[in-house]
Amino acid sequence: MKVAIAQSNPTIGDINGNIDKMIGMIDKSRAAGAELVVFPEMATIGYPPKDLLLNSDFIEALNDLTERLLLPVSHDIGILFGTVTYDNISGMLCNSALLAYNGDIISRQDKSLLPTYDVFDEARYFIPADTRQCMQFGDLKLGVSICEDIWNDKDFWDRPRYPLDVIAELALQQPDMFINISASPYHYGKFALRSDMIKNIAKKYHTPIIYANQVGANDELIFDGGSFCIDALGNRALQAKVFDEDIITIDSQKLMQGTYSSYDPNEDIAWMHDALVLGIRDYFHKTGCKKTVVALSGGIDSAVVCALAVDALGKRNVLGLSMPSRYSSTGSRDDAYVLAKNLDIEFRTYPIEDVFEACLRTFNGDSPPKGDLAEENIQARIRGNFIMFIANRENRMALTTGNKSELAVGYCTLYGDMCGALAPISDVPKTMVYELARYINREYEIIPESTIAKAPSAELRPDQKDEDSLPPYSVLDPILHAYIEENKSFAQIVAMGYEPDLVKDIIHKVDRAEFKRRQAAPGLKVTTKAFGIGRRMPIAQRWTGSII
Template sequence: MKILLCQINPIVGDIEGNTKKIIEIVKSHREAKVLIFPELAICGYPPKDLLFQKDFIAAIDRAIDKIAKEVEDSFVIVGAPTKSHHVSKLFNSAIIFHQGKIEKIIHKTLLPSYDVFDENRYFVPSPAREVVTIEGINFGISICEDIWNINNDENAMYDINVLDELYSKGARVFINLSASPYHYTKLETQRLKVLKDAAIKFGVPVIYVNQVGGNDELIFDGNSTVVSSSGKIKAKANEFEEDIVEVELENIDKMPEIEIHEDISWIKKALVLGIKDYFEKTGAAKKAVVGLSGGIDSSVVCCLAVEALGRENVLGVSMPSRYSSEHSIKDAKILAENLGIEFRVYPIEDVFRAYLRMFNLSETPLQDLAEENIQARIRGNILMFISNRENRLVLTTGNKSELAVGYCTLYGDMAGGLAVISDLPKMLVYELAKYINREREIIPHSVLVKPPSAELRPNQKDTDSLPPYEVLDPILVAYIEDLKSVDEIVQMGYPRELVLKIIRMVERSEYKRRQAAPGLKVTSKAFGTGRRMPIAQRWV
């Protein structure tokens, strides 16, 4: 039995385009017996509150009818929302098409409501688990979260074990339609373990089909996978791109084993895809503008933008002030030359002086926080002027460490349309920069070795306001991503007063993050929809 894993990049809301893509694959692979598409492939994932719009659901119903008419002898399994018994909620379903009609509909049972997921808002769980028989073989079809709850131990999030029920009803091949977003190390440390554990526990092959592509802050890595009954990886679709994988069901155990190793290159691929799809899917702009300070963050963002959009579509802008060092201006220029992008220089001194005359009644600086921030805001205004006039999207360059503790300026360096590295801790930014330079020096070496500085006052360094990033980052990861308590972080070897200071900085900066541009998620816990903290609170 020939089975196709159809790893596609659906656009949320582009029901017509997604349906056309599905039908084209079906038509060009009529020889396959089973074709499997990802979770909610017809409407794209996550559709969020579009699911509350009646016209949206009606368009999905029409798309389902259209797909059914194109299916002949194959069994085509496609994810889509379908109507439920609930007045305002739907089922998250896998629709099985065969010979011009709907053969069966399987509904998702386990609805995640943690991190970036909010499926209970839109869907009701399946009331029962059913096996689907195709040419005498019993398939247990599940949807994304359904496969993650396999052990039923004290840490289980759900009372229902979907795979247990499917196996007890005769399933001898598991199929999982998924829309599982990416974060660094997730594939190796979590997802593959889940798939292997399921295969080994039940002694059946597992066929997992994931979507790929960037949708707002979420990036989907694809990596659709076939696991043998002994828990060996036998086939895998490409990461971060559309792909179709063909397997013969009877030969899965005989196929050679595949090893998968994730490294920093995957973060680069994820961010490039996130930028590319954000531009293509929003359609707001085709070109980008990046403020180049000569620092590590803006250098990395600019490199990623060039790879995602092409050098002809990226503009680098240097906006030196009286506090900008000569080496920073030079480093920005060299980077632009190395990338082959357009580069402009707009000094901000005259505008800064005008502010000093207005508020200081002279051009003598007081060197307080207001003067530091106004420089960042002048730069933000210049970038937004270029954005408006030239229809370029501003890519912000702040990293996760800065955003966490509020070491950033509202309406200044935070101004823009997409925060490319807002989920990348500073030390990981350095690691990514070194990877970018692996074959030749694109980012000037001096950028990688000089002390980080905002250059908003004389001889300023980040360590004037923050602990060294080698100290700050592990504390932030422990608190934000690992959800460790103060005591647990102190037990890692950090002074209690330092830990408390950093945690207070994190929570007191929530109001800034609430106004930030959407950022691309590449860690297990990103700011935004995955971390919903109150602004007005007194817990810390």
């Protein structure tokens, strides 16, 4: 039997559009000779739909459109797809995999393991499956599971999250192959982890696995796609594109016999770049906006964000703004101009000196400027007003340019450089920003080498450098990784070889900056723990842990 994996990019809530896309992919799969086409988790509505699921009209429309539009195209081909259904007994919602054929639903399997960690909150909406049964389609017995159901192999993980091993239970029924339909969000390194885990399961049960993953970005989450097949020996047989829609067709007999050649892709910084480009592109496309504006300081963060925006939206849709003050160096002004010229984007300069001087007179009266934090921040806030004015007037969405390292320790200004609709690199540590810059310059110089080489500075006071307030990023980033992503304690981080006073200062900075992050633009998640929906810390709290 020929089986197609239709790796789709749904828009949350666009039921008509998603089903139309599915129908188009079904037609292509049918033309390629497929007898069964497999779609990702919640292909009909997009993942995660969040509180749209609490709207009864939404669920009724989903059921109606699925029955009227999708089921009729299954007259000569099986369609296995993810959607949302009602439980027949309780009337509660289920995250379901449905198998349609000849206009009817011939089999159904609900999701058993409902994640509630990190960015997931499925127990808020769904009830878990109480039974797990293989699906029969033609001559094939299929062990179908949904995303998290495959992430609990006790032989792979040191500490499984759930007492139930869904795949082990399905394996007892001796399926010809496993199929897992997923909406598995991406983070750097996730592909290799996912691949190793699924290879381990295939080898353990001597059963091939088809893995169908969602692609695209929805708000903060990026889905890499990369759907693949693993044969019974644990070899990767075929793989779909990463960060793009795709259809791949496999011969189930060849997959079970293990006669496909093995293929293992290498995940590198290019994946991070492509993930961020997809995140920006889909955020704009799915919200209906085409154009952006980026504040160009001449620094590496704004340069990387602007280059990503051009790759995502096209150069004609990107506007770069230079807003120099008395503290802006000639080198930074020149770097901003050269970057815009290299990217061939529209570039404008709006000096903020007159407005800044007026603010100093207003706030200080006849007294001389104090040169304090308030005066530093007013420059950032003037720039925020400028960029938001342009965004409003010209129907653009502003991109903020702060990185994860800055956002973590509060080295950013509310209502200033934090103004914008999306924060593309807010989950990218500063050290990785440099890696991205070098990748962007891999063929020829786009970001000026002087931008990459110079010491980072906010340029809000004379001769200011980031390291006046922070340790070197090569020191700061590993501490932040340990504290934020690995949840290490003060004592554990000190045991890694860092000075206690330094660790204490960084932890205090992270904790005190929570109020800023709560008001920040949504950011694209590309690490194991991003600020946003996956990290829910209180603002008004006094826990200091083991710090004395």
